[in-house]
Structure formats: structure tokens, C-alpha cells
Amino acid sequence: MTKYGMIIDISRCTACYCCFAACKDEYWENDYLPYTAAQPRYGQFWMNIEKKERGKYPYVKAAYMPVPCMQCQSAPCIDAAEDNAVYRRDDGIIVIDPEKAVGQKKIFEACPYGAIYWNEDKNLPQKCTFCVHRIEEGKTPRCAQACPSHAIKFGDLDDPDSEVSRLLNSDTTDILHPEYETSPLVRYVDLYQMNTLFIAGAAVFADTDECAEGVDVSLTGNGVNMKTFTNNYGSFEFDGLAAGVYRLDFTIDNYAPKSLDVQIEEEVYIPAIMLERR
Ligand code: SF4
Ligand code: SF4
Ligand code: SF4
Numbered sequence: 001m002t003k004y005g006m007i008i009d010i011s012r013c014t015a016c017y018c019c020f021a022a023c024k025d026e027y028w029e030n031d032y033l034p035y036t037a038a039q040p041r042y043g044q045f046w047m048n049i050e051k052k053e054r055g056k057y058p059y060v061k062a063a064y065m066p067v068p069c070m071q072c073q074s075a076p077c078i079d080a081a082e083d084n085a086v087y088r089r090d091d092g093i094i095v096i097d098p099e100k101a102v103g104q105k106k107i108f109e110a111c112p113y114g115a116i117y118w119n120e121d122k123n124l125p126q127k128c129t130f131c132v133h134r135i136e137e138g139k140t141p142r143c144a145q146a147c148p149s150h151a152i153k154f155g156d157l158d159d160p161d162s163e164v165s166r167l168l169n170s171d172t173t174d175i176l177h178p179e180y181e182t183s184p185l186v187r188y189v190d191l192y193q194m195n196t197l198f199i200a201g202a203a204v205f206a207d208t209d210e211c212a213e214g215v216d217v218s219l220t221g222n223g224v225n226m227k228t229f230t231n232n233y234g235s236f237e238f239d240g241l242a243a244g245v246y247r248l249d250f251t252i253d254n255y256a257p258k259s260l261d262v263q264i265e266e267e268v269y270i271p272a273i274m275l276e277r278r
Contacts, residue, residue, distance in 0.1 A: 003092045004130060005157040005164045006144070007173055008066055009189040012151035015064040019047045022146035023128070032133040037098040037122055044117040046128040047143050052194045059200050059269035063193035066152065068143070069094065069115040069128035070176065070184030077125075080110035092157075092185050093130045101125055112180045157185065192240040199262055200237040201270030203230050203250060207277045211235075214252060215275065221246040254278055 023046050027039035039046065050065045071094050078086045078094065085100035086107055096116070101107055101124055108118045108125040116127045131141035139145070144154040155162035160169075167173055173187035199219065203212035211234035219226045222244035230236045243265050250258040255275040262268060 001090070001158050003157045003185070004071075004135065005092070005155065005168065005185040005187065006068065006071075006130070006141070007153045007164050007167050007187050007189060009151045009153070010063055010065050010193050011190040012149040013049075013064040013066060014149055014151075015049055015051065016148065017049060018146040018148060019066055019143035019152060020045065020049060022142040023047045026131065026134075026142040031098075032129070033098065035095055035098070035132050036126060036129050037119070037124060039126065040119055040121065044119070044126060046115075046117075046126075048115075050194070054193075054198065055200070055267040055269060058271075059267075061193070061198070061267075063190075065176075065188070065191075065194050066143070067113065067115065067176070068186060069111075069130070070113055070182065070186045071130060072180075072182035072184050074181065074183045076110040076112060076182065077107050077116060077127075080104075080106045082106075089132070091135075093132050093135075095129060095132065096125055096127060098122075098124060098126075112177065112182070196239065197241045197243060197264050197267050198237055198239040199241060199246065199248070199264060199268045199270070200235065201248075201268075201273055203234045203236070203273045203275055205255065205277070206274040212252065212255075212273075212275050216251045218249045219246055220249070250275060 028041055029038050031038050048067045050067055052063045054061045071092060075094050083100050085097050085104055088094050103123050108116045116125045119126050140154050144152040153163050155164040157165050159165055173189055174191040175184055176188060203215050205212045212230055213232045215230040217228050217236045219238045226238050228236050245263045248260040248262060256278050258275055
């Protein structure tokens with residue numbers, strides 16, 4: 001059996017919008033019956049680029065997450081449809097029938113990911129099709145083909161040699177909103193950049209006022225035990241954290257150990273952590 005899947009690597013996405021533009025080019029004014037009617041020029045984002053900014057000046061991180069239809073194997077849009085207007089193919093792709101779905105606004109309202117758009121002119125719910133018409137011609141989806149960063153990977157999840165199945169089996173992918181319990185065929189690498197916190201800072205040798213390079217920094221508490229070293233700017237970072245109370249410990253030869261308790265509800269940057277010579 002073939003089961004198509006898409007794995008999107010958030011660390012590779014630069015928000016260049018090539019995927020969005022390619023999708024628009026593929027579907028604007030182009031019907032691909034029986035899979036979809038043409039996408040309107042404005043108002044629909046079948047590949048929607050969400051942005052997340054974390055931290056505050058002077059330490060800010062930005063991440064971008066492309067969001068297509070998740071191709072849920074337990075799909076609320078199928079449940080909401082009448083007359084089998086939404087169906088799942090044997091290869092896992094979820095299709096909104098562009099004829100049967102006319103007037104069925106409940107389909108549009110059923111998607112927890114907001115991946116369905118309502119076409120007012122056609123009175124029709126529409127969404128990403130995984131480019132099923134291209135797959136049937138042996139091609140990859142336009143968005144995956146257009147991405148210059150190889151952030152969008154597409155293939156057969158049932159093929160053990162495919163890149164997507166290797167990534168899936170390497171346990172490095174996550175589901176967006178697992179609480180929806182929809183078993184999506186779209187997964188993400190480095191999703192933590194969208195939904196977790198970080199603690200970062202910079203250490204300084206108090207006697208010389210120089211950046212403290214090579215300091216052993218550990219973070220414990222809240223179920224976490226992480227280690228790193230400061231870089232040549234004295235900087236360190238722990239990412240992928242939940243809100244809670246943590247302890248930071250700094251150690252390096254010839255300087256007194258230093259500890260800090262940090263409670264985080266949002267991202268934290270601690271400038272100039274002074275280390276005193278023994
Ligand atoms: S993401 Fe939304 S539109 Fe896509 S299959 Fe899931 S419920 Fe349906
Ligand atoms: S898979 Fe095709 S329809 Fe879906 S977002 Fe990519 S280009 Fe658009
Ligand atoms: S084309 Fe690739 S890098 Fe550009 S926005 Fe889309 S996923 Fe991100």
C-alpha cells in the first residue's frame with residue numbers, strides 16, 4: 001500500500017513564500033476535476049505560513065511554520081460532510097468533492113486546523129489537495145517542488161526507504177495539535193520552535209570584564225537536566241522548555257561556581273551573569 005505523507009522542517013523554513021506562490025500558481029484559474037475547483041486569487045492560503053516570534057530585544061528568535069491541510073486519517077471534515085462530499089482515498093489523501101460539497105458550510109466549519117476556506121462565489125469549501133492530480137502523474141506537490149530550502153519533504157510513508165518514512169521512524173517528528181486526535185499525515189521537525197520557551201543569557205568574567213567563554217552551564221528542574229557551554233561571546237541557550245521553575249549552574253576553573261533560580265512564564269534572557277574569580 002502507498003500512504004502519502006509530508007514532513008515540514010521548521011528549522012529550514014525561511015518564510016520565502018515560494019510554496020505559497022507555487023500553490024497559487026497551480027490552482028488559480030485551474031480546475032482539477034474531480035479533485036478541486038480553481039482556487040480564487042485572493043483570500044485562500046492552502047499553504048499558510050504562520051510566524052512565531054519568541055523573546056524580547058536584545059534576544060529574539062523567529063520561526064515560520066507552513067500549514068497545509070493535515071490530511072487527517074480521523075478527519076472531522078469527513079464526519080461533517082453529507083453525501084460523502086469529503087472522502088479519504090486509499091493512499092490517505094482527503095478530498096473535498098467540488099460538486100457534492102457545494103453549499104455545505106459545515107465542512108468549512110469542521111476543520112480544527114482552519115485549513116478549509118469558503119469560496120463565496122462558488123458556495124464551496126476548498127483546501128489543499130496534496131496536489132493529488134500531480135501525484136497521479138508521478139510528480140511531487142508543487143509546494144515541495146518549489147521550496148528552495150528542502151523544508152517540505154513529500155513521499156510514501158509506507159516505503160521504508162523514503163525520506164519521509166525514515167524521518168517518521170527516527171522519532172524526530174511531531175504532530176501539530178495532537179490534542180485534536182486526528183492522526184494527520186503531515187508532521188513537523190523542530191515544532192518546539194513554535195510552542196515552547198527558552199532561557200538564554202551571557203556570562204562575564206567580573207575581574208576582566210571579558211565574555212566568559214567555555215563556562216559549563218547546566219539547567220535542572222521541571223523534569224529537565226540539560227548541559228551546554230558558553231560560546232566565545234559568553235552566551236548560552238536552553239530551548240524547548242515548558243513554563244516552570246528551573247535552576248542554572250555555572251562552573252569554570254578558577255572562578256567561584258554560581259547558581260540562579262529562574263521562573264519562566266515566557267522566554268527569558270539574562271544579560272551579564274558576573275562570575276567572580278576565586
Ligand atoms: S486538516 Fe482539516 S481539512 Fe484537512 S483533513 Fe484535517 S480536518 Fe480535514
Ligand atoms: S500540496 Fe499542493 S495543494 Fe497542498 S499546499 Fe502544496 S501545492 Fe498547495
Ligand atoms: S518555500 Fe520552503 S522555505 Fe519558503 S516558505 Fe515555503 S516551506 Fe518555507
